[in-house]
Amino acid sequence: MGKPSTSVWATLQKKRWPLMILLVLSVSTVGMILVRSTFDSCSVSGKRCGREKEDNNSDVKIQSVSGSLNPLGFMKSKLVLLVSHELSLSGGPLLLMELAFLLRGVESEVVWITNQKPVEEDEVIKVLEHKMLDRGVQVISAKSQKAIDTALKSDLVVLNTAVAGKWLDAVLKDNVPKVLPKVLWWIHEMRGHYFKPDLVMHLPFVAGAMIDSHATAEYWKNRTHDRLGIKMPKTYVVHLGNSKELMEVAEDSFAKNVLREQVRESLGVRNEDILFGIINSVSRGKGQDLFLRAFYESLKVIKETKKLEVPTMHAVVVGSDMSAQTKFETELRNFVQEKKLQKIVHFVNKTMKVAPYLAAIDVLVQNSQARGECFGRITIEAMAFKLPVLGTAAGGTMEIVVNRTTGLLHNTGKDGVLPLAKNIVKLATNMEMRRTMGKKGYERVKEMFLEHHMSHRIASVLREVLQHAKIHSQTTNSDY
16 A cells, blocks of 8 residues: 655654554554444334333443444443354454443443454454453353353343354353353354254243334244244334544545545555445455456446446455465466456455545445345445445435435345446436435434444343343242
8 A cells, every 4th residue: 555645744743643544554464452332122913112211220421522422321240241152353253242331331340251262362352352352241161161151140241243142052051041041142143054953942942033114024023933833022123323533534534535545546546537346255245246247247337338438446445364365365366367456456455444445435335135234334334425326225224314315225146236337327327326326324423323323222122131030030939
């Protein structure tokens, strides 16, 4: 990546230099986490969860950074066990870490276990565990006696992802029935192969399930009934939201301009060029292959339609990992070479720092396939940066993007390639449409997907789970 000009650095030293140094460093793939503490929840029936009435006699008065009462204050001194199936840069573990930091912010006692770890030392795991330890989260072995004791003593147990269900019988064994009434099962998956008895047989008996979108919740409700003959527990839909940290960058035009210049210079993209970006871990389910085919088709349309005058178009795939040498990634790069797109299609390695790339691109493409994204947090992050979104008409994306208002939707699969290509051309040739959709998307984020909108919702979910556990404990004790 090229270094910024001397004039830019001079400006950085004079204006907002602490923030900007952090931002410039964030272009790298160093594993640092911007804590996103924003959630929205409501019942599967579609009713919005009402704000809990404050109980001044029982709630601990803990203030948030803004000075208002923290809705999670009642979690002070509660013992919470978080069970993750893995610890990696994927969405599920990172979301659970954010919950851990939220709870530590109100002085909960938080214990973390990772059920599946590689035998060899993993640098990512090491970095993430140190991050948690620095924030006061205890990290212990998933199969230790301490893990069992903590589960039994805890006020709340959060199982993260369907796969985490394996931990229950493997470790708790005969103690499983004692723990289930205080389990909140946080599910992010939307794939059929997760519906296996050994993974989710205890699901009907937990205190509640928390799922990222209405589409995913409905899918789980139907599939568990039809395939396994089991009933979902009380289910909450939790729409995620953008952190204050991300919004500060998104709303800082100076910061965005510096990041835009840095990233575009590193890619060889001029300021006047149009850059389409897809920001997901590279996998067939995320649809990078179909996006590149649509991008290629859009170039053909523009070339064949002589009346269209469009600046040079580029595409960037953020989330690459050639070290893994997957067949799919090789297919993507071979396609780019075959179509002679090397100068305008760029690959960027996986990174937890998305802000620089959101500042650099003009349009986000969210092309997840099959049933789509469970939610798709990158979508609301892009909208915060006033970017229009080209998304698949599936899953959580349809709960975020308003078609023809904040973006344009297309079908999944091969049938969506040409419609996506047309949408690429439509936005490439209409700057005013890009600006208008980006502005509408930003307004939607401000209205629905911000921290101060969401924090009370997650609190209401935890209140209900704690109440469920309390009632069950009283009933059990009365039986003796």
